[in-house]
Ligand SMILES: Cc1cc2nc3c(=O)[nH]c(=O)nc-3n(C[C@H](O)[C@H](O)[C@H](O)COP(=O)(O)OP(=O)(O)OC[C@H]3O[C@@H](n4cnc5c(N)ncnc54)[C@H](O)[C@@H]3O)c2cc1C
């Protein structure tokens with residue numbers, strides 16, 4: 286039996302999961318959400334996570350990919366990841382079907398700083414499919430048992446076009462809530478689109494959330510971050526109060542292989558979540 290415990294403590298050993306549900310998120314069909322159920326029910330507790338963490342999705346014979354956790358720990362019995370088809374592993378995943386088995390290593394990395402966000406207004410800003418771990422955070426904050434721990438919640442989420450918006454059912458549900466100020470935007474609408482058009486930074490400028498006792502949690506493509514940051518600085522947000530999540534090429538995911546370091550930090554272990562004040566202290570790569 287000792288050997289089983291040793292295996293359970295081995296961080297390189299994937300936890301076996303079964304694909305319980307696959308949701309095609311976008312019109313181009315190259316972004317899908319995979320819902321995994323744990324093959325061994327006790328593994329759910331072993332995979333206890335906080336929004337902002339990631340997992341290494343492991344497809345036997347193909348390899349591993351680091352992917353942010355898209356579900357919230359408040360959703361029980363499963364864990365979800367939203368994956369864009371990019372190369373070897375993610376293409377193999379996109380070809381899998383419900384009922385098939387694979388593995389997940391994790392949860393890995395730090396997380397959105399929930400304790401720091403408590404008692405504050407939270408502004409969530411997301412662009413493209415980087416919205417996944419922000420969705421996890423939002424769903425964590427709005428459940429009745431957590432909602433009172435956070436102040437006003439403002440969300441600005443943008444995609445290139447309406448067909449690329451993720452989580453369409455949830456967007457509708459969040460939009461109906463009086464305790465979430467949701468602003469969904471697309472760069473360019475189509476004949477069916479009745480919502481807002483415009484880039485995320487412009488919408489943030491327009492919505493102009495107050496910096497008073499507020500934190501901005503920002504995640505998206507580099508170009509979006511580059512143009513959104515000055516808007517928040519202008520609104521009075523400090524670098525300590527703007528938080529983001531970095532993406533790096535990774536291998537081990539646990540700070541051992543040295544594949545993902547920036548200066549003296551490992552993005553897989555010390556991150557992927559950093560404040561912009563912390564990023565300022567790293568090497569000019571960032
Ligand atoms: C912490 C973290 C969270 C992530 N969360 C998500 C997520 O929620 N959803 C999602 O779809 N993807 C996410 N990614 C990116 C994802 O890990 C890569 O797209 C994936 O590893 C590609 O694997 P592959 O074997 O399919 O592609 P490969 O065959 O390895 O590569 C295909 C192409 O993607 C590029 N690429 C590979 N890895 C990365 C990377 N880490 N960053 C940028 N480009 C890369 C390669 O240069 C190549 O051009 C995340 C990455 C990190 C580090």
Ligand code: FES
Nearest residue numbers: 536538542543553
């Ligand atoms: S991926 Fe190995 S040290 Fe970060």
